[in-house]
Amino acid sequence: xxxxxxxxxxxxxxxxxxxxxxxxxxxxxxxxxxxxxxxxxxxxxxxxxxxxxxxxxxxxxxxxxxxxxxxxxxxxxxxxxxxxxxxxxxxxxxxxxxxxxxxxxxxxxxxxxxxxxxxxxxxxxxxxxxxxxxxxxxxxxxxxxxxxxxxxxxxxxxxxxxxxxxxxxxxxxxxxxxxxxxxxxxxxxxxxxxxxxxxxxxxxxxxxxxxxxxxxxxxxxxxxxxxxxxxxxxxxxxxxxxxxxxxxxxxxxxxxxxxxxxxxxxxxxxxxxxxxxxxxxxxxxxxxxxxxxxxxxxxxxxxxxxxxxxxxxxxxxxxxxxxxxxxxxxxxxxxxxxxxxxxxxxxxxxxxxxxxxxxxxxxxxxxxxxxxxxxxxxxxxxxxxxxxxxxxxxxxxxxxxxxxxxxxxxxxxxxxxxxxxxxxxxxxxxxxxxxxxxxxxxxxxxxxxxxx
Ligand SMILES: Cc1cc2nc3c(=O)[nH]c(=O)nc-3n(C[C@H](O)[C@H](O)[C@H](O)COP(=O)(O)OP(=O)(O)OC[C@H]3O[C@@H](n4cnc5c(N)ncnc54)[C@H](O)[C@@H]3O)c2cc1C
Numbered sequence: 001x002x003x004x005x006x007x008x009x010x011x012x013x014x015x016x017x018x019x020x021x022x023x024x025x026x027x028x029x030x031x032x033x034x035x036x037x038x039x040x041x042x043x044x045x046x047x048x049x050x051x052x053x054x055x056x057x058x059x060x061x062x063x064x065x066x067x068x069x070x071x072x073x074x075x076x077x078x079x080x081x082x083x084x085x086x087x088x089x090x091x092x093x094x095x096x097x098x099x100x101x102x103x104x105x106x107x108x109x110x111x112x113x114x115x116x117x118x119x120x121x122x123x124x125x126x127x128x129x130x131x132x133x134x135x136x137x138x139x140x141x142x143x144x145x146x147x148x149x150x151x152x153x154x155x156x157x158x159x160x161x162x163x164x165x166x167x168x169x170x171x172x173x174x175x176x177x178x179x180x181x182x183x184x185x186x187x188x189x190x191x192x193x194x195x196x197x198x199x200x201x202x203x204x205x206x207x208x209x210x211x212x213x214x215x216x217x218x219x220x221x222x223x224x225x226x227x228x229x230x231x232x233x234x235x236x237x238x239x240x241x242x243x244x245x246x247x248x249x250x251x252x253x254x255x256x257x258x259x260x261x262x263x264x265x266x267x268x269x270x271x272x273x274x275x276x277x278x279x280x281x282x283x284x285x286x287x288x289x290x291x292x293x294x295x296x297x298x299x300x301x302x303x304x305x306x307x308x309x310x311x312x313x314x315x316x317x318x319x320x321x322x323x324x325x326x327x328x329x330x331x332x333x334x335x336x337x338x339x340x341x342x343x344x345x346x347x348x349x350x351x352x353x354x355x356x357x358x359x360x361x362x363x364x365x366x367x368x369x370x371x372x373x374x375x376x377x378x379x380x381x382x383x384x385x386x387x388x389x390x391x392x393x394x395x396x397x398x399x400x401x402x403x404x405x406x407x408x409x410x411x412x413x414x415x416x417x418x419x420x421x422x423x424x425x426x427x428x429x430x431x432x433x434x435x436x437x438x439x440x441x442x443x444x445x446x447x448x449x450x451x452x
Pocket of ligand 1: 037038071072073074076079082083093113133135136139140141142144145147148149150195197199200201202305406407443444445
């Protein structure tokens with residue numbers, strides 16, 4: 001876009017939206033802070049930073065009138081680089097970030113779509129409340145919630161969407177809609193796992209739980225036989241206390257550095273005796289090199305991602321195992337032994353599994369484990385390196401079922417479709433057709449509108 005065109009765009013956008021939202025073009029202060037995200041750098045023609053739903057609606061009407069393609073951004077943690085774009089308009093919801101306790105008795109709390117989970121945890125802490133979300137403080141409320149939300153209390157309280165009571169959404173034509181179990185129930189179903197396909201979420205009403213301190217930290221093992229350790233972890237989790245959620249992190253050996261196995265643990269209760277009992281068998285699973293588990297406020301356990309060293313990119317894939325049987329353990333062990341991929345196995349089950357498969361668009365309720373692989377790819381990537389990494393992932397994917405869009409590093413339509421069970425995808429496509437038939441919200445893990 002020429003400077004003149006950029007100026008024209010700025011002036012017409014300011015006229016249309018400027019009274020209720022900040023409008024930025026390349027070169028403006030603050031532009032780069034929206035155009036760049038964790039996994040991608042963009043060059044949008046226009047950035048709109050609304051203060052409220054009215055600003056979002058005005059931005060969407062302006063986009064419709066000018067034909068600008070729309071990208072929506074909240075926390076900017078999309079692993080597929082979907083937080084930004086090389087053209088069009090970005091609607092950055094981070095100014096809509098209030099956290100308001102609506103009803104202390106029931107724990108109902110209204111959270112702005114642009115808040116981060118770290119800010120939510122900090123705001124709820126003085127009330128002795130908390131919400132199960134993810135593991136990272138800077139992740140956005142909108143992106144994580146719309147994908148499902150698998151966090152440190154997933155076995156105790158379910159997914160983030162399992163605490164969701166209602167959502168406020170602005171549709172492509174600028175209408176503000178409230179969706180819950182009664183009003184726009186089809187949309188409410190789709191928002192809980194179907195991603196950013198249906199409109200711009202501006203707020204979410206959650207039911208927070210009594211949460212104060214938890215037992216949190218890592219056990220680092222001196223692991224010899226990794227497949228045996230994975231199988232041992234699986235057996236213990238099957239019999240384990242639901243208050244305990246764990247992630248087994250497997251680091252490959254690298255030149256000059258041996259591989260490593262750590263178990264990140266969250267026992268979602270301040271009860272010391274309960275935590276000690278639940279954790280005891282995990283401390284005996286293999287020789288322990290270090291153990292950092294301690295009691296701490298839930299609001300302090302969410303961490304930020306350490307940025308990757310320059311010149312490296314992370315390519316992420318994941319799938320769900322209904323049963324982590326020995327064949328699947330072996331496939332994970334082989335992928336690790338081949339090098340180049342950091343793997344994590346997240347325990348599921350508990351409260352997340354008690355929600356029926358068709359109650360939300362996140363349908364992987366019967367999964368015992370989510371396995372995720374992060375391939376580190378130098379930039380620019382040596383020819384053939386990415387296809388080779390994906391080839392190495394495919395035997396594990398073939399044993400899995402679907403994928404979690406939150407951890408899906410690809411926006412390829414086939415990968416998005418494969419993330420959902422076919423019946424779930426069909427239902428999502430029908431809701432998409434109803435709320436966004438023109439596919440305005442396509443710059444996301446895109447569900448294609450059903451044909452009539
Ligand atoms: C370091 C790291 C740790 C993570 N840990 C966890 C975890 O523990 N558990 C978990 O479940 N997930 C986790 N995730 C995945 C995370 O949930 C997804 O990447 C999520 O989409 C990020 O949301 P965001 O708002 O930060 O990102 P964004 O990049 O801003 O948005 C992500 C997607 O949602 C869309 N979107 C954003 N805002 C809106 C909105 N207001 N309305 C409609 N659509 C919108 C965007 O267009 C984009 O497609 C992690 C990701 C990272 C990078």
